[in-house]
Amino acid sequence: MARIIRLVENAHLEKAPVDRLADQVAGIFVPVVLVIAALTGFFWWYSGASANEILSYTVAVLVIACPCALGLATPIAIMVGTGTGAQHGILFRNAPALEAAHGLDTIIMDKTGTLTEGRPKVTQILTVDADSSTFAEAEVLRFAAAVEQGSEHPLGRAVVAEAEKQNLTANLTANLTLPEISGFEAKTGFGVKAVCNGNLILVGNPALMHAENVFSEVPENLEKQIFSGSTPIYVAVDGRLIGVICLADEARPESKAAVRKFQELGLELVMLTGDQQSSAEAVAVKTGIAKFHAGVLPEEKAEIVKQYQAQGARVGMIGDGINDAPALAQADVGIAMGSGSDVAMETSDVVLMKNDLRHVSDALMLSRATLRNIRQNLFWAFGYNVIGIPIAAGLLVPLGGPALHPMLAAGAMAFSSVSVVMNSLRLRGFSFFKS
Numbered sequence: 169m170a171r172i173i174r175l176v177e178n179a180h181l182e183k184a185p186v187d188r189l190a191d192q193v194a195g196i197f198v199p200v201v202l203v204i205a206a207l208t209g210f211f212w213w214y215s216g217a218s219a220n221e222i223l224s225y226t227v228a229v230l231v232i233a234c235p236c237a238l239g240l241a242t243p244i245a246i247m248v249g250t251g252t253g254a255q256h257g258i259l260f261r262n263a264p265a266l267e268a269a270h271g272l273d274t275i276i277m278d279k280t281g282t283l284t285e286g287r288p289k290v291t292q293i294l295t296v297d298a299d300s301s302t303f304a305e306a307e308v309l310r311f312a313a314a315v316e317q318g319s320e321h322p323l324g325r326a327v328v329a330e331a332e333k334q335n336l337t338a339n340l341t342a343n344l345t346l347p348e349i350s351g352f353e354a355k356t357g358f359g360v361k362a363v364c365n366g367n368l369i370l371v372g373n374p375a376l377m378h379a380e381n382v383f384s385e386v387p388e389n390l391e392k393q394i395f396s397g398s399t400p401i402y403v404a405v406d407g408r409l410i411g412v413i414c415l416a417d418e419a420r421p422e423s424k425a426a427v428r429k430f431q432e433l434g435l436e437l438v439m440l441t442g443d444q445q446s447s448a449e450a451v452a453v454k455t456g457i458a459k460f461h462a463g464v465l466p467e468e469k470a471e472i473v474k475q476y477q478a479q480g481a482r483v484g485m486i487g488d489g490i491n492d493a494p495a496l497a498q499a500d501v502g503i504a505m506g507s508g509s510d511v512a513m514e515t516s517d518v519v520l521m522k523n524d525l526r527h528v529s530d531a532l533m534l535s536r537a538t539l540r541n542i543r544q545n546l547f548w549a550f551g552y553n554v555i556g557i558p559i560a561a562g563l564l565v566p567l568g569g570p571a572l573h574p575m576l577a578a579g580a581m582a583f584s585s586v587s588v589v590m591n592s593l594r595l596r597g598f599s600f601f602k603s
């Protein structure tokens with residue numbers, strides 16, 4: 169915990185401050201306008217205008233040049249952009265995150281809980297042909313579920329959940345095949361064992377089966393049938409193997425579509441996982457991700473993000489667990505699943521409240537739209553001033569043109585702010601991938 173927190177803090181310290189274009193522009197713009205106003209007054213005084221006229225021109229310049237639209241341009245767009253995102257379950261935790269999201273070119277993703285549900289599920293039940301009889305798949309599951317009812321292991325709970333789903337647990341008590349178990353014993357790292365109607369039932373990994381003399385090695389024909397990437401648990405009754413239940417943490421149904429969308433956007437995709445190669449590969453193949461690193465330790469995740477950044481990549485990291493937190497903080501934009509741990513959400517810049525990975529591409533598109541909107545706002549805010557100032561200064565008067573009354577200048581100035589606000593409100597019509 170302490171090490172992860174330290175990594176998170178360091179990553180925060182290393183973050184570059186975000187430059188604000190409008191601030192830079194305003195920093196130059198304001199003194200320039202003051203000089204122009206002074207020059208205008210001096211010019212009209214020099215050409216013998218009345219005090220009233222001198223004051224009128226000078227004030228018109230100051231009023232029309234008021235950079236309030238310029239000051240509004242960025243915050244209003246960010247406010248509408250983040251608000252629209254939040255309405256659809258995309259929570260930008262700060263304005264720099266919204267700004268940074270548009271420039272991402274690499275997406276690094278955690279596997280468990282991010283691309284996958286994060287909970288193992290029964291994916292396959294295999295039965296074993298024996299000399300006397302073969303148990304049906306349902307029976308294999310029923311035996312396993314009866315014993316696993318006392319287990320707190322995630323795999324055990326998944327077996328019971330599957331049995332409940334198939335409505336077998338109800339039959340369990342009804343048909344009395346396995347009325348009650350006794351002598352339940354959980355062997356950590358191996359499996360569980362219990363006695364049922366005088367039958368000794370074993371549910372666990374090959375090591376347990378070996379220790380209990382069921383088999384010394386997994387039968388080859390059985391091993392071939394097991395999907396790669398899944399975790400098999402073996403079921404034996406009275407020292408005889410009756411079947412295998414395979415469990416896997418399946419990819420979320422929307423993960424594949426999300427990956428395809430990332431590819432359409434031209435993003436480089438990388439998957440990171442602490443899990444072994446085979447389960448990483450299974451998820452990568454299923455979701456269409458070509459590049460992945462398996463067996464990655466939590467601190468290595470942040471290190472990998474750093475490596476990509478060192479190569480000039482702008483990295484968006486998506487994760488859910490406490491082990492992803494350092495990488496989320498290190499990334500240019502950290503994106504956490506709403507179902508994830510509090511630490512992950514706390515260190516991230518964007519939270520996906522609906523746990524839908526497709527919202528990541530939405531977040532990037534929304535960021536791009538917001539940045540585009542800011543540029544339009546700056547253009548309009550600035551355009552008003554560029555056109556308005558010479559007219560307000562009375563430049564057209566010697567050429568026989570009109571002068572701009574300070575009152576009209578005030579109206580134009582207000583209108584430029586209104587146009588900037590109206591332009592930003594258009595962001596509310598941003599179309600989401602799925603809402």
Ligand SMILES: [Mg+2]
Binds near residue numbers: 280487489
């Ligand atoms: Mg995870």
